[in-house]
Amino acid sequence: MRTAYGVETVRAAERELMARLPDGALMQRAAAGLAAACADLLGRVYGSRVVLLTGSGDNGGDALYAGARLARRGAGVTAVLLSPERAHAGGLAALRRAGGRSVGVAGAEELIERADLVVDGIVGIGGKGGLRPEAVPLAEAAERSRAAVVAVDLPSGVDVETGEVRGAALRADLTVTFGTHKPGLLIDPAREYAGVVRLVDIGLAPPADATELEALQHADVARLLPLPSPETDKYRRGVVGIAAGSARYPGAAVLAVAGALRGGAGAVRYVGPAGDAVIARFPETLVSDGGPKKAGRVQAWVVGPGAGDDAATVAEVLAADVPVLLDADGLRLAHADAVRGRTAPTLMTPHAGEAAALLGISREEVEGARLASVRELAGRYAATVLLKGSTTLVAGAGGTGAVRVNPTGTGWLATAGSGDVLSGLAGSLLAAGLPALDAASVAAYLHGLSARFAADGAPVGAHDVAEGIPGAWRDVRG
Numbered sequence: 001m002r003t004a005y006g007v008e009t010v011r012a013a014e015r016e017l018m019a020r021l022p023d024g025a026l027m028q029r030a031a032a033g034l035a036a037a038c039a040d041l042l043g044r045v046y047g048s049r050v051v052l053l054t055g056s057g058d059n060g061g062d063a064l065y066a067g068a069r070l071a072r073r074g075a076g077v078t079a080v081l082l083s084p085e086r087a088h089a090g091g092l093a094a095l096r097r098a099g100g101r102s103v104g105v106a107g108a109e110e111l112i113e114r115a116d117l118v119v120d121g122i123v124g125i126g127g128k129g130g131l132r133p134e135a136v137p138l139a140e141a142a143e144r145s146r147a148a149v150v151a152v153d154l155p156s157g158v159d160v161e162t163g164e165v166r167g168a169a170l171r172a173d174l175t176v177t178f179g180t181h182k183p184g185l186l187i188d189p190a191r192e193y194a195g196v197v198r199l200v201d202i203g204l205a206p207p208a209d210a211t212e213l214e215a216l217q218h219a220d221v222a223r224l225l226p227l228p229s230p231e232t233d234k235y236r237r238g239v240v241g242i243a244a245g246s247a248r249y250p251g252a253a254v255l256a257v258a259g260a261l262r263g264g265a266g267a268v269r270y271v272g273p274a275g276d277a278v279i280a281r282f283p284e285t286l287v288s289d290g291g292p293k294k295a296g297r298v299q300a301w302v303v304g305p306g307a308g309d310d311a312a313t314v315a316e317v318l319a320a321d322v323p324v325l326l327d328a329d330g331l332r333l334a335h336a337d338a339v340r341g342r343t344a345p346t347l348m349t350p351h352a353g354e355a356a357a358l359l360g361i362s363r364e365e366v367e368g369a370r371l372a373s374v375r376e377l378a379g380r381y382a383a384t385v386l387l388k389g390s391t392t393l394v395a396g397a398g399g400t401g402a403v404r405v406n407p408t409g410t411g412w413l414a415t416a417g418s419g420d421v422l423s424g425l426a427g428s429l430l431a432a433g434l435p436a437l438d439a440a441s442v443a444a445y446l447h448g449l450s451a452r453f454a455a456d457g458a459p460v461g462a463h464d465v466a467e468g469i470p471g472a473w474r475d476v477r478g
């Protein structure tokens with residue numbers, strides 16, 4: 001499991017470690033890791049032109065000590081000091097001893113444009129607000145420049161705790177972060193500013209119960225996948241009910257069933273007006289004519305994809321005492337009290353637009369503040385919430401615990417109907433007995449992986465994503 005921690009937790013772990021180490025040792029570990037990453041990126045250090053954008057805190061100190069290491073290997077290193085009188089004294093002295101020089105911001109843009117490497121040490125976890133005005137032209141010059149940009153700990157200007165970006169921020173090709181990931185490095189829009197993230201181990205050990213974000217890895221998903229035991233039967237594996245599709249959108253039903261069939265449940269029941277389309281494509285589906293109550297036993301329901309205005313079906317499903325996944329029209333038609341009053345788990349899977357409608361804010365606000373939005377929804381509805389989009393997040397019911405961030409997402413998923421596939425897949429995992437947080441995060445993981453494999457660099461449709469799911473399972477199981 002990859003984990004990320006908030007600033008207070010990181011600082012507490014840092015204090016604890018520093019108390020056991022000689023003065024400055026931690027910064028030296030950080031600077032050594034940073035210099036090694038810069039050297040890798042440069043290829044040839046000797047003769048290269050390196051510019052350090054240096055703020056007034058320890059983040060600038062890291063940049064200066066790393067610059068000293070590069071200068072000792074023959075790089076021409078210039079530190080641009082944003083607050084010359086408050087620059088890290090030890091770091092600046094080390095840089096000068098190694099043959100580096102320092103300048104103020106006047107003329108810095110030209111230096112940046114001619115550099116091979118720009119190191120962003122303006123602010124790290126101590127940054128407040130976005131970039132200050134004097135740093136904005138430097139960020140713009142770095143973007144214009146052909147230099148590689150390496151951010152120290154995190155790109156300056158992004159909100160380390162939330163991934164929000166308000167105003168200008170440095171855009172990095174590589175972020176070298178110390179001790180642990182931070183939430184902002186894993187959540188868009190900040191994640192995009194970070195580029196590739198490289199974690200340098202400096203010996204920090206934050207407590208597990210303070211985890212802010214978790215990202216499942218292959219091994220975690222492999223442990224959670226529901227596998228059939230030798231004595232299993234289709235009912236023990238779980239039966240998932242799909243109430244989806246309409247005369248207008250029969251395809252949503254077909255795609256949700258497609259996802260469900262690949263999710264590990266023993267059987268898929270379908271209720272709704274698209275039975276003929278479903279059976280034509282997937283003859284193994286158990287199609288029933290009545291509503292959800294008459295469909296026979298199910299261990300989890302999926303309701304909503306392409307369902308139109310059928311509020312009665314949504315209410316009927318919500319009254320069932322089994323896990324329920326609410327998606328698309330189901331989110332719009334569900335009564336908030338009916339969701340909150342449920343005793344069995346509820347999983348809601350909105351995209352940003354649907355989340356915005358539920359929260360009464362704009363889509364842009366949700367996209368700019370994904371972490372706060374997913375926690376808020378999970379709190380308001382007492383439900384597990386999977387917020388879809390460029391960074392898919394899953395918050396457990398109540399919204400207070402660690403939020404799961406999906407690491408396999410890809411822009412190729414942004415294609416009509418792929419959300420329907422996800423809902424069926426997650427519903428199937430619920431029916432197989434996974435807790436809602438695991439069902440949602442495993443589904444998002446397999447869904448993203450499947451899209452990556454199916455796309456392989458070229459566009460795909462939602463049905464390709466569904467068909468790629470078995471390949472994603474096999475890859476995860478190794």
Ligand SMILES: NC(=O)C1=CN([C@@H]2O[C@H](COP(=O)(O)OP(=O)(O)OC[C@H]3O[C@@H](n4cnc5c(N)ncnc54)[C@H](OP(=O)(O)O)[C@@H]3O)[C@@H](O)[C@H]2O)[C@@H](O)CC1
Pocket residue numbers: 010011014026027030055056057058059060062122123124125126127128129130131132152153154178179202204
């Ligand atoms: N934690 C760890 O494990 C380790 C941490 N290490 C490193 O230390 C970093 C944290 O250092 P830090 O605490 O000194 O804070 P930092 O990010 O340099 O910024 C604070 C300074 O910036 C200023 N400032 C504030 N906002 C600003 C803005 N928007 N724009 C411009 N300036 C702004 C503010 O001054 P102000 O002007 O507000 O008085 C203050 O002086 C961390 O990210 C990592 O790189 C490693 O060396 C070792 C292991």
Ligand SMILES: Nc1ncnc2c1ncn2[C@@H]1O[C@H](COP(=O)(O)OP(=O)(O)O)[C@@H](O)[C@H]1O
Pocket residue numbers: 328351387388389390391392409410411412413414415416417418419420421422447
């Ligand atoms: N930029 C993106 N990067 C990664 N995944 C994305 C992106 N945009 C959309 N997705 C994913 O694509 C799927 C789209 O779902 P949804 O919006 O419900 O579409 P539909 O209703 O057409 O099925 C979701 O799984 C979402 O997370």
